[in-house]
Amino acid sequence: MKNMTNTGDKNYFIKRLNIIGGQIRGLAGMIDEERSYEEILIQLGALTNSLKGVGVSILENYMKNNLDKVDQKQIEEIINLYNKLV
Amino acid sequence: MKNMTNTGDKNYFIKRLNIIGGQIRGLAGMIDEERSYEEILIQLGALTNSLKGVGVSILENYMKNNLDKVDQKQIEEIINLYNKLV
Amino acid sequence: MKNMTNTGDKNYFIKRLNIIGGQIRGLAGMIDEERSYEEILIQLGALTNSLKGVGVSILENYMKNNLDKVDQKQIEEIINLYNKLV
Amino acid sequence: MKNMTNTGDKNYFIKRLNIIGGQIRGLAGMIDEERSYEEILIQLGALTNSLKGVGVSILENYMKNNLDKVDQKQIEEIINLYNKLV
Numbered sequence: 001m002k003n004m005t006n007t008g009d010k011n012y013f014i015k016r017l018n019i020i021g022g023q024i025r026g027l028a029g030m031i032d033e034e035r036s037y038e039e040i041l042i043q044l045g046a047l048t049n050s051l052k053g054v055g056v057s058i059l060e061n062y063m064k065n066n067l068d069k070v071d072q073k074q075i076e077e078i079i080n081l082y083n084k085l086v
Numbered sequence: 087m088k089n090m091t092n093t094g095d096k097n098y099f100i101k102r103l104n105i106i107g108g109q110i111r112g113l114a115g116m117i118d119e120e121r122s123y124e125e126i127l128i129q130l131g132a133l134t135n136s137l138k139g140v141g142v143s144i145l146e147n148y149m150k151n152n153l154d155k156v157d158q159k160q161i162e163e164i165i166n167l168y169n170k171l172v
Numbered sequence: 173m174k175n176m177t178n179t180g181d182k183n184y185f186i187k188r189l190n191i192i193g194g195q196i197r198g199l200a201g202m203i204d205e206e207r208s209y210e211e212i213l214i215q216l217g218a219l220t221n222s223l224k225g226v227g228v229s230i231l232e233n234y235m236k237n238n239l240d241k242v243d244q245k246q247i248e249e250i251i252n253l254y255n256k257l258v
Numbered sequence: 259m260k261n262m263t264n265t266g267d268k269n270y271f272i273k274r275l276n277i278i279g280g281q282i283r284g285l286a287g288m289i290d291e292e293r294s295y296e297e298i299l300i301q302l303g304a305l306t307n308s309l310k311g312v313g314v315s316i317l318e319n320y321m322k323n324n325l326d327k328v329d330q331k332q333i334e335e336i337i338n339l340y341n342k343l344v
Contacts, residue, residue, distance in 0.1 A: 003120045014114045021110040024137075028103040031096050034089045037148045041343045044141045048134060051110075055130045055257045062123045063250060069241040078235060084296060085227045085303045124256060131257045141343045149336060155327040164321060170210060171217045171313045175292045186286045193282040196309075200275040203268050206261045209320045216313045220306060223282075227302045234295045 001065045009061055020050050087151045095147055106136050173237045181233055188226050195219055259323045267319055278308050
């Protein structure tokens with residue numbers, strides 16, 4: 001399966017991305033309000049990590065939908081090992 | 087100077103962030119349209135790098151505004167070396 | 173399989189790590205010879221990427237050894253997608 | 259100053275790199291002893307971060323040696339902000 005077609009999964013990721021999109025608008029607002037460089041960079045670093053996290057979740061979703069002979073526990077173990085590494 | 091107060095600089099970063107915010111909405115749209123996992127992950131990786139790039143630019147802006155005894159060439163050299171490293 | 177036991181695989185990763193270990197000694201030598209900051213940082217960045225690459229290969233090896241019901245092509249596809257993301 | 263010439267600084271970085279080189283040999287030994295994938299990936303992730311940390315320290319050293327009109331506190335502030343971001 002090369003495409004994400006499950007409606008529940010799609011809505012989940014659309015929602016996560018829309019939240020991050022809203023937080024990026026919030027970050028632009030922080031710059032407009034002249035908040036400190038430190039606050040701005042902390043928030044920007046956090047948003048970058050959130051976006052990376054969505055990527056790993058989408059990859060996990062790909063595995064769940066493509067490796068149908070593999071149980072979920074094994075896929076979680078792979079993601080767990082990946083998270084040890086980075 | 088702990089805060090970004092130059093109007094031109096502020097508008098520049100607000101604009102860059104708003105563009106990325108728009109691209110994140112576009113990415114949510116790609117998921118809605120059931121585009122391939124590969125296309126989605128390529129775009130997500132590109133957006134993560136764009137966001138990181140804004141962070142490095144804001145750090146560069148901090149240096150330009152705080153290290154007033156240092157000429158611009160030296161600051162560009164630091165950013166150049168940083169970019170070699172990552 | 174929680175442990176890597178295949179002798180060929182073990183030797184392959186030991187060899188890759190020993191090469192990187194040798195390159196790190198080489199980098200220490202570059203510092204001793206007072207090579208430029210730029211050269212040193214380029215080499216350090218390259219070595220960091222090599223080491224990350226070994227990590228991804230070990231994770232791939234884990235998948236190959238644990239997801240025995242999954243064909244190799246699927247695992248390569250996962251790694252391919254991962255590499256699109258980062 | 260495009261090159262690191264201070265003997266104390268050189269020895270400090272050579273020592274840090276030699277320690278990491280030794281830890282990479284230790285990691286190869288862990289593979290030889292068939293330690294778990296999890297232990298190996300945790301250690302590999304830690305070593306990658308150590309190597310990155312040396313890179314940031316060398317960049318900091320470059321700034322200290324090149325921005326002679328800037329006080330140390332300002333350079334530490336830049337590195338502090340950088341660390342917020344990543």
